[in-house]
Amino acid sequence: MKVSNFNDNEFARIRNTEIQKRKENFVKYLENNDLESSCHLAKFRLDDFHEYYGRGRENSEYYAKVTQILMDKYLAQRRLSKTIEESVETVGIKMEYLNRWLKRSKYADFKDENLKVTVKLILDGFRRKKPMGEIERISGMKEDAIRRSVLLGQKGDEMFKPLSDFYESEILPAKLDKFLQANETKSVRKALESADLTKEEMLAYYELGKNGDERFEEFYREFFSIKKGTYVYHIDKGKSHKIAMRESFLTPEEYDECRDELEKLLRLIKFNIVLEALRNDKTSNVMASKAGCSVDDIYDWYFRGGDGEDGYVEFYEAFHKGYVKPNIVPIQKKLDSENVNIDNLIRSNKDIFTRKDFDIWLKHGLIKIGVVHLDKDDEDEDEDDEKKTKKIHLNISGPKSSRTSLGRKKSEISEEELKRQILGN
Incomplete structure (x- = not known):
């Protein structure tokens, strides 16, 4: 085989x-x-x-x-x-x-x-102009990754620059405008949602504007103003500095930069609340309660304005004409009468002024007990209000020590000098 x-x-x-x-x-x-x-x-x-x-x-x-x-x-x-x-x-x-x-x-x-x-x-x-959901589906990228890609292009990554160029010129302007408008009625976080922006996106373009990019300078200015207003709003509502900073998106550097401005804004809000309560015939303790401050704060502002300190003069003038002056003149009349009972005087006028007011007026020489008899001419309500204000302004202006000097005993100061200091004559 x-x-x-x-x-x-x-x-x-x-x-x-x-x-x-x-x-x-x-x-x-x-x-x-x-x-x-x-x-x-x-x-x-x-x-x-x-x-x-x-x-x-x-x-x-x-x-x-x-x-x-x-x-x-x-x-x-x-x-x-x-x-x-x-x-x-x-x-x-x-x-x-x-x-x-x-x-x-x-x-x-x-x-x-x-x-x-x-x-x-x-x-x-x-x-x-496809919806974001459709862009996600076709591209295979999640929305947050798409947004990050745009930001990478904005930072100079050549691969993603076509995205950022188109986004910044054709899509972003309308979103930023919508965001700014939404801030008028919503919190910053809610405004971001309304405008379909992320915090990272918004802050990236905010920084560009801050650093001089002309395309976003106006957005920077407007949102910086919103930041400050939001901070003031939360502080005025009794929130802590930490919460106000978080909700306003203010940075520590920005806060330091505009601290004086923020404090001034807060003061103005309190000024307006106090004066609004004054127009409604409220006493100083009610005014302070509504403004979230103390009566001492109100008088601190008052005396600063009387001393001519910038930012306080208008408050001084309004508070003096609306509250202090209408009270101290009739009070002084009663104090000049014989056998006046201070406690009864305060108690009978409790709807007009408080003991705290009385003590402050007395301490700073705006009223005197049993010393000065006002002349009829000085009490005439037809006298020019502006001149009266100026006289009283002179009475309390200058160093704080000059105001306390009004508290000296009668034996240490003449009656004519007392009249001059009280009436400004």
């Missing part, structure tokens, strides 16, 4: 040759056909291909060629505005292959090209 020379090694060689030929044919077919059709033409089962490719033999030339073709096919589908899932399905690959390509450093070129396609899809969505 003749023995065949065909052995296992020969069989393996022939088999490997056949497989290699199929692989070469598969690569040729894959360039112009889908994955399933290419497998069929090359006499591969699709499952066999996935079993082989899934093992990731990345060092083989065949694997590298197949990978490049599949990557190109995937990117081509994405350029047609298909979603990631649709592109994967159309090409016939598995999501794990795509994840592998994006994670491995050896595929950096694919990763860069994929990112370029993604940016183009986002930009196309911006231009077509």
Whole structure:
């Protein structure tokens, strides 16, 4: 019997040759056909291909060629505005292959090209004014990642600069305007939601304006003003400095920069509350309660204004004409009468002034007990109010020690001098 020379090694060689030929044919077919059709033409089962490719033999030339073709096919589908899932399905690959390509450093070129396609899809969505949800779906990027991409472009990243350029010229201006308008009735955080802005976005463009970018200088000025107003609002409502800073978005540096202005704004608010209560015939303790300050604070402002200190003069004039002057003249008359009972005097006028007022007026020499008798001419209400105010202003102006000097005993000061200091004559 003749023995065949065909052995296992020969069989393996022939088999490997056949497989290699199929692989070469598969690569040729894959360039112009889908994955399933290419497998069929090359006499591969699709499952066999996935079993082989899934093992990731990345060092083989065949694997590298197949990978490049599949990557190109995937990117081509994405350029047609298909979603990631649709592109994967159309090409016939598995999501794990795509994840592998994006994670491995050896595929950096694919990763860069994929990112370029993604940016183009986002930009196309911006231009077509598509809803953010639709842009997310097509690009495969979450909204916060899209916003971060825009900020990267704004900071000079060339990959994302087309996004930031279009966003800043065509989309952002309307959002910033809406944000500023919303601040008129809403908190800063609610205004951000209304304008579809993130805190990071808004502050990034605020800083650009602060640093001299002409496109955003007006936004910077307007929002800085809102910041200050918001801080004052929360402090006026009794909130702590920490809470007011947080809600207003003021930075510590900005607070230090405008501290005097903020304090002045707070004072003006309290001034107006006090004077509004005064117009409603309230006593000083009620005024202080409504303004969230003390009676001592009110008189501190009053005497500062009397001394001519900037920012307090108008309050002094209004408070003097509306509260102090109408009370001290009739009170002084009663004090000048014999056997006046101070407690009864205060008690009978409790709806007009308080003991605290009386003590302060007495301490600062605005009234005297049993010393000065006012002349009829000096009490005449037809006398020019402005001149009276000026006289009283002179009475309390100057160093605080000059006001307390009115409290000396009668034996230490003449009656004429007392009249002059009280009436300004």
